[in-house]
Amino acid sequence: MGKKQGEPGAAWLSEKMSGQVDFEQRSLGSSDEIGLQYLSSLTNSDMINRYIVIPSYEMESLQAFENYIASFPGTVQAGERQQIIEFVLKGFVLISIGKSGYLFNAVKVESSGVGEAVNEAIVQGPRDAFSENIELNINLIRRRYQSETLKIDMLTVGKVSRTSVAILYDDERVDRQVLKEMKKRIENVKIDILQSAGELEKYISPERVRIFPTMIVTERPDRVVFNIAEGKVAVLINSNGFAILAPSIFSDFFTAMDDKIQVPMVGWFLKTIRYIGLLLTLTLPSLYVTFASYNPEILKIQISLLIAGSRAAVPYPSFMEVFLMLLMMEFLTEASLRLPKAIGPTATTVGGLILGQAATQAGLVSNIMIILVSAVAISNFIIPISMMGYTIRVIKYIMTLFAITFGLLGVVGSVVGLIMYLSGIRSFGRPYMKMYALEIKSKGGQ
16 A cells, blocks of 8 residues: 555554564654654664754754755655565654655675675786675776666565675666666566576576576676677676676687786687687597597507507597596596685695596596596686586587597597578577677667
8 A cells, every 4th residue: 555645654554564573663863753653673873873863853843854864865755655665674764854755875794895805816807896785886987987878777686685686887878678678687586586697697587498508607707898898788787706708709608808908919819718618528438438449540540559558458449438437527626626625726636636547546536537527627627618618518428428429430420510590599689699799889889
């Protein structure tokens, strides 16, 4: 039921919040004409005392205090009851002055502040990363993108969490079709709780069955600024230190921010190295199975004999050897992420060395297999964006299965099929395999 303008609403809000241990209400002034209602766990008590309680006793009249509160930055005049509840649940204070009601912004902000980027390390350039405070994240972008054309649209997602979502774009360069589609997808998200950018990326992606990411989730403000300047759309989420960038093409996932700082030839060289690493991590396991069990005649006789001699003591087929070692590498990778930071790197490094040495001496795997798995792991870790790295970890198993079934023909066919699949993917209508950056749109662009 709606609330009339000018109705303080203290009684109904008290009834609505009954049973909430952190709900507080108090009266100010000698005649109790000023009432405060708020959730203590969400509000800053120092702000309430400094900007509400003390001035209420210092003002000459009730009208002067009301004028002071109404003119205070961030104050909203109370309207519908649902609006009042939403603001109180965000950390606002409902101030009832006579028959008028105001929502005072006293939100308590608890965040980790600006830290260093962890997942996307950089050798040169800025090291700061997004925090859990959306206002601080917008500040980081504003300081780098000092243009009046930078626009911010605010939305709310989540029936229960009521998570604030900010859409940032350059009004002169943005692709209007992408912007319209992004807003539409976010508005159509119907969930109770939203807590992370990765979760939102999953919900706004039109393909429910997919393996390759079509949007970048990043923690770096400089990457966001660079992509906004290219005409892309960025999405920030409150209480999460990551941003979503769209549309994103295949080559974007292999671009590090260091590439923009290096000499052009060096930047292209580094990007080429990443594509070579991609090819190695995808094909090495399947090629090993092919050359060891199906088509050894393709290699030089010395290399074929070397592989055969290395596998002489191994009691099972090459594909079992490959899957065993790849799975062990996956276990070590996951353990390094889940173990406490104090012991994680040491435990996984020592465990990997002992495991590889013991498995080789016992004749369970060949020496060449140990080298191959190490090369596959290292090649996978050079991909700058972790989302693409996880995808490549899965794809190499699919290619190995094709090699087991069809030999060398399966390897070649899987590579061709992968390229055809990537060519058919679209990111907000943009070709996924477009190997150059989106063009900067002119003023009034589509």
